[in-house]
Amino acid sequence: QVQLQESGPGLVKPSETLSLTCTVSGGSISSTFDYWSWIRQPAGKGLEWIGRIHNDGSSTYNPSLARRLTMSVDRSRNQISLNLSSVTAADTAVYYCARDSYYDSWSGYYGLDVWGQGTTVTVSS
């Protein structure tokens, strides 16, 4: 059973870069039909999709964040990383990673079917 665990600093200073890692266990990050997504939720607000990446390095980002966003994959460690630069208080949120899964040679779509527990990031000086 695939499990995801987010990790990273809980406090980041304004204008600095937020860096998070998602470790995948119980399965391989290199599965052909899986993407790996990041989603965040500011306190009292709804879910916001940040972006996703495939193990081949191809990625899609939320246009509102793309200018500051970089995602990467480390297949040797079974990890996905997120870097968000020039952060402000508006980036304070719980950050989740999730598996974005397809089947039947991409014709079927399970959606975001496995989620990590989330990690809280506060942007403050």
Add this chain to the structure above:
Amino acid sequence: QSVLTQPPSVSAAPGQKVTISCSGSRSNIGINFVSWYQHLPGTAPKVLIYENDKRPSGLPDRFSGSKSGTSATLVITGLQAGDEGDYYCGVWDNSLSVQFVFGGGTKLTVL
């Protein structure tokens, strides 16, 4: 402001039924699969419905989904206290920039 519109809140008594709507457009719900997510307090979100109307293995059939045109609906029957939380629809949007979008979320209160 999400491109998907959900009611901010719904409520019903235990054992009753609730319906949560998700309104989109031709560039998202009109052409792509809708999924629904349950987010209970203190837990990670969980997929309830994928491909508009399919339930993951092991999910009770109290939860059902449907899609018509540019709208989707989640129905929960036999409400239980443990169902209280937030519910989100999600879909890929193929407008100017391709991205996944969530609805604004609906808070379900079990009276």
